[in-house]
Amino acid sequence: xxxxxxxxxxxxxxxGSLRLSCAASGFTFSTYAMxxxxxxxxxxLEWVSxxxxxxxxxxxxxxxxxxxxxxxxxxxxxxxxxxxxxxxxDTALYYCAKRVAPAPNGxxxxxxxxxxxxxxxx
Amino acid sequence: xxxxxxxASVSGSPGQSIxxxxxxxxxxxxxxxxxxxxQQQLGKAPxxxxxxxSIRPSGxxxxxxxxxxxxxxxxxxxxxxxxxxxxxxxxxxxxxTTLPYVFGTGTKVTVL
Numbered sequence: 487x488x489x490x491x492x493x494x495x496x497x498x499x500x501x502g503s504l505r506l507s508c509a510a511s512g513f514t515f516s517t518y519a520m521x522x523x524x525x526x527x528x529x530x531l532e533w534v535s536x537x538x539x540x541x542x543x544x545x546x547x548x549x550x551x552x553x554x555x556x557x558x559x560x561x562x563x564x565x566x567x568x569x570x571x572x573x574x575x576d577t578a579l580y581y582c583a584k585r586v587a588p589a590p591n592g593x594x595x596x597x598x599x600x601x602x603x604x605x606x607x608x
Numbered sequence: 609x610x611x612x613x614x615x616a617s618v619s620g621s622p623g624q625s626i627x628x629x630x631x632x633x634x635x636x637x638x639x640x641x642x643x644x645x646x647q648q649q650l651g652k653a654p655x656x657x658x659x660x661x662s663i664r665p666s667g668x669x670x671x672x673x674x675x676x677x678x679x680x681x682x683x684x685x686x687x688x689x690x691x692x693x694x695x696x697x698x699x700x701x702x703x704x705t706t707l708p709y710v711f712g713t714g715t716k717v718t719v720l
Binding site (some may be wrong): 497508521523530531532533535545546547548551581586592593594596599601602 | 611640642646648652653654655659662665678699701705706707708709710711712713714719
């Protein structure tokens with residue numbers, strides 16, 4: 487059974503940094519691209535960042551480009567999101583999500599963690 | 609890249625069928641057969657209901673079906689049940705090299 491467990495969220499001041507982690511199990515982690523998706527309180531889903539199975543290709547939404555960095559350690563089955571220069575508008579529940587199938591197929595997310603809450607406030 | 613457009617709310621009585629629309633552009637919905645639908649119940653993580661326009665993952669009820677015509681995709685829930693009450697989001701792969709996925713604005717489904 488696929489299991490994704492996010493951690494690392496918390497309260498941080500504007501301009502601060504946080505590193506989120508997502509521990510994966512139940513599948514061959516290195517085979518699948520992974521993404522981070524966030525949801526601001528009471529709002530909809532927003533794709534934030536993605537990374538290929540090997541880690542060699544990364545993508546970012548314009549709203550976080552230059553401030554966030556996605557990475558993965560396939561030896562530890564763990565996905566990361568380094569968030570710098572945080573803003574109030576980054577406040578959200580951050581989910582990690584697994585792609586349905588190895589590229590180029592299955593461009594959707596079939597497994598999600600429970601999310602980790604990031605609050606940016608002074 | 610703007611969010612895909614969904615109706616804010618759709619309602620129906622138990623046993624009825626409802627359809628949720630998801631409108632995008634030729635750069636996303638219309639350009640790829642990569643539309644997916646997610647169900648999010650209150651306080652829970654999203655659950656994949658449909659991917660690649662019309663494929664149901666294992667374990668998803670066959671009461672859920674998906675289709676697409678041009679730049680608009682649709683999710684139909686037949687035989688509506690109380691447990692279907694939730695928020696539903698569509699998503700599409702896009703042609704953008706920097707934003708490969710875009711989500712819809714979300715639809716609240718209410719079972720009357």
